[in-house]
Amino acid sequence: MSGSPANDAPYRLIEDVTFGENVVVYSFTNLYGCQIGDNSRIGPFVEIQRGVRIGANCKIQSHAFICTGVEIEDEVFVSHGVLFINDKYPRATSDGMLQTEDDWKLLSTKVDRGATLGSGAVIAAGVRIGHGALVGSGAVVTRDVDPNAVVVGNPARTLTG
Secondary structure, eight states: OOBOOOSOSTTOEEESOEEOTTOEEOSSOEEESOEEOTTOEEOTTOEEOTTOEEOTTOEEOTTOEEOTTEEEOTTOEEOTTOEEOOOSSOOSEETTEEOOGGGSOOOOEEEOTTOEEOTTOEEOTTOEEOTTOEEOTTOEEOSOBOTTOEEETTTTEEOOO
16 A cells, blocks of 8 residues: 555544555554555554654554654564553643643654564663664563663563573
């Protein structure tokens, strides 16, 4: 699919999305205000929010949540149920009123080329996952991951050989 596809599948919201060539988006997705690179695949039950950039040749598996502030470079694999966070101090209210965009600080997160994020991983706000790194299933990443490192656990720690 290229260009801006219509909301023709059941329960699929696609609004103001820039698609590269040969992108595949499965049903039951929620994509808005983001960019998806060439040859990438977006699985079902995925949400990609405004301002997110997904590179070329990426696979985003089902139930992933990619929030505003995230940049994913080319050739990245985001497995099932991966969650990104963009705020270190989330609150519903400020002085008894629901918070607005002015009440919190957006922190950017970057996933470098060729990284893999295992099922159920949680990626905290403001971190960088290095080129070719592997984040194990269920890991909670709270700090930067070096290029080609393998991290596991909660909090995620680098495996030593």
